[in-house]
Every structure is written in structure tokens, then in C-alpha cells.
Amino acid sequence: MTTLVIAEHDNASLKGATFNTVTAASQCGGEVHVLVAGHNAGPAAEAAAKIAGVTKVLHADAAALEHGLAENVAAQVLAVASNYSHILFAATAGGKNVAPRVAAKLDVAQISDISKVDSPDTFERPIYAGNAIATVQSQDATKVITVRGTGFDAAAATGGSASVEKIDAVADAGKSSFVGSEIAKNDRPDLTAAKIIVSGGRALGSKEKFDEVMTPLADKLGAAIGASRAAVDAGYAPNDLQVGQTGKIVAPQLYIAAGISGAIQHLAGMKDSKVIVAINKDAEAPIFSVADYGLEADLFVAIPELIKAL
Structure with a gap:
């Protein structure tokens, strides 16, 4: 029984997920192999070889694999799939794009x-926005799985x-082509990897107030900035900052929620945070039910005071 992890990388280095x-794979039993499919991705393959618990790295190098197009990566996974009992992907946009294609081609149910x-053969996964946990048993010969990163500690990089x-x-499938990418420049930590996150909600009232209040606090703490869906829908923050069931799932050491009521879909994205601090003037806000520390106060007064105290 051997497990294959599909590495997420930018050809030069591995992504945190x-x-x-790899930690999840090590708990499935047997050896853990990692597939690095890319172009000029030698550094990423070498980094994968240094991960504690990994016994072999498969390195497929071709121009068609450079940008991680789902059709080509799926074909590369299928080329080696028969050697593995478990094939694991991170539950990221990339993993969710490739895993269903692999499961469909293998005629198995994705977990x-x-x-x-x-x-x-038995796994747990959250359902109903994390309000219930389903225990799933699979009898498929090959188990195709996506892994929620917040549920497992990161394996040691060395x-x-x-x-x-x-x-x-594999040869280029010819079904899609890479045209270009527009990547937002950001000096802050990546939201899904940040140890501290400060998130703002609809109570901030405008994009200008969101930036005016949240940015100084994030700067002071060296934190990433997040937002509730309501704040994103209102245009206060860009979509890539959304935390929640339909946004990003995070589990930082410290999560500060300012002006966020705590809708179920938001809680699903952050309730695994180690320490949760809620600032809200509504004493009945659901966010207080998951907060380790709650401050019933006007965020426009409390946050400037907090910044001064820091």
C-alpha cells in the first residue's frame, strides 16, 4: 500500500498545502511518494525529497506541465495511478480542478x-458548513482524496x-492552453498560510473605512487581511480576501474578527483558528459563540485604541 501526493508548486518551490x-498521506499507511509535474521544476522536486516521511519523488518535466493545466496534470497522474492505493491532492483550487478528472477516469468516488x-479506508470530512462530520468508508481499489490543510499539521520541510x-x-492533451495570469502584488503573508489574520465585516461600512481601520492593525501585527462574504459582496474588499465556506479556509494562530456577525458560512472558514478574538457592538452576534475572547464595543473606537496599545 503506497500513497501518492500531488505536489502544489510554482516550479521553483513547493506551496504550503x-x-x-504529506501528513495526511503518512496516516494512510505505507510509503509516501510525491509527484512533481512541471517544467524546469528541479528545485521543487529537490524540496519535496527533503520532506520528512517522503520516500520517493516522481519528477515529470515538460513544457505542457509548466502552468498546471488540469487536463495535462490529470493525464500525468493517471499515467502512474495504477501503482498507488491512495492519491491525495490538497483541497485548493488546483487540487479541486485535477482530482475529479482523475477520479472520473479511474471510475471511483472522490473523497x-x-x-x-x-x-x-475510512476518513472524516466536514459537511453542512462544518456543523457535522461525516465518516466516509471507501472500498474503491484506488482512493482519490482531497485534503483540507487546516485539519493536518504541516510535515517538516527537512x-x-x-x-x-x-x-x-505525458503529451500535451491539447484541450486547453495557458494565455496569461494577473497576479495581485501583496507584501502581506498569504491568507491561507498566515499565522495572524485580521478580518473585517460589513459593519465597517465602506471600502475606505475598511482600509482605514484594518490596514493599520494588520501592519502593526504583521498580519494578513481577510474579509467576510458580506464585506466582499459590498465591495469593501477583493474576492481573494474572503474567508468562509465559499472563500478560503484558514486556521491561523490568531484570528481577529472586527465587525463580523458570524454567519455559518464564515464560521466554517475560520473556526479552527487557535485563538479567536471578536470585536462587535452586538452582544448577540453569533461570532461570540466561537470566540476565545470577545469585546462588545464599537470597532471604530476599539481598534484604534488596540493599535495604540500595541
């Missing part, structure tokens, strides 16, 4: 967004000494 997925491994085996890259 890969390390959490999505697992947060715990009970045994090699300590491993896996071999790197170059494998033949």
Missing part, C-alpha cells in the same frame, strides 16, 4: 475535503532524504 497533504484519517526519479511526461 503540500506539506499538510473530498478530509480533515482526519481514521484508517486506510529531515527527509527521498530519491528523485525522473519519469516520462
Whole structure:
């Protein structure tokens, strides 16, 4: 029984979700292999070989794999799938794009967004916005799984000494092509990897107030900035800052929620945070039910005072 982890990377380095997925893979039993499919991705493959617990790295290199197009990556996974009992992807946009294609081609049921491994064939996953946990048992010969990163600690980036085996890259499927990308420049930590997140909600009232209040606090703490869906829908913050069931799932060491009522879909995205601080003038706001520390106050007064105290 051997598990294959599909690495998320930018050809030069691995993305954080890969390390959490390796931890999940190690709990499935047997050896853990990592597939690095990319172009000139030698550095990423070498980094994968150093992850504690990884015994082999498969490195497929071709121009068609450079940008992680789902059709090509799925074909590369399928080329080696017969050697593995479990194939694990991170539950990110990339993983969710490739995993269903692999599961469909293998004619197996995908097991999505697992947060715990009970045994090699039994897994737990949150449902109903995290309000219930489903225990799923699979009898498929090959288990195709996406892993919720917040459910597993990251594997150590060093300590491993896996071999790197170059494998033949698949031909370009020709079904899609990479045109370009527009990447927002941001000096702040990535939202899904940040240790501290400050999030604002609809109570901030406008984009100008959102920036005026949240930015100084984030600067003071060296934090990433998040937002509730209501704030994003109102145009206070861009979509890539949304935290919640339909946004990003986060689990930082510290999560500060300012002016966020605590709708179920938002709680689903942040309630695994280690310490949650809620600032809201509504004493009945649901956010207080999950907060470790709650401050019933006007955020426009409390946050400037907090910044001064820091």
C-alpha cells in the first residue's frame, strides 16, 4: 500500500498545502511518494525529497506541465495511478480542478475535503458548513482524496532524504492552453498560510473605512487581511480576501474578527483558528459563540485604541 501526493508548486518551490497533504498521506499507511509535474521544476522536486516521511519523488518535466493545466496534470497522474492505493491532492483550487478528472477516469468516488484519517479506508470530512462530520468508508481499489490543510499539521520541510526519479511526461492533451495570469502584488503573508489574520465585516461600512481601520492593525501585527462574504459582496474588499465556506479556509494562530456577525458560512472558514478574538457592538452576534475572547464595543473606537496599545 503506497500513497501518492500531488505536489502544489510554482516550479521553483513547493506551496504550503503540500506539506499538510504529506501528513495526511503518512496516516494512510505505507510509503509516501510525491509527484512533481512541471517544467524546469528541479528545485521543487529537490524540496519535496527533503520532506520528512517522503520516500520517493516522481519528477515529470515538460513544457505542457509548466502552468498546471488540469487536463495535462490529470493525464500525468493517471499515467502512474495504477501503482498507488491512495492519491491525495490538497483541497485548493488546483487540487479541486485535477482530482475529479482523475477520479472520473479511474471510475471511483472522490473523497473530498478530509480533515482526519481514521484508517486506510475510512476518513472524516466536514459537511453542512462544518456543523457535522461525516465518516466516509471507501472500498474503491484506488482512493482519490482531497485534503483540507487546516485539519493536518504541516510535515517538516527537512529531515527527509527521498530519491528523485525522473519519469516520462505525458503529451500535451491539447484541450486547453495557458494565455496569461494577473497576479495581485501583496507584501502581506498569504491568507491561507498566515499565522495572524485580521478580518473585517460589513459593519465597517465602506471600502475606505475598511482600509482605514484594518490596514493599520494588520501592519502593526504583521498580519494578513481577510474579509467576510458580506464585506466582499459590498465591495469593501477583493474576492481573494474572503474567508468562509465559499472563500478560503484558514486556521491561523490568531484570528481577529472586527465587525463580523458570524454567519455559518464564515464560521466554517475560520473556526479552527487557535485563538479567536471578536470585536462587535452586538452582544448577540453569533461570532461570540466561537470566540476565545470577545469585546462588545464599537470597532471604530476599539481598534484604534488596540493599535495604540500595541
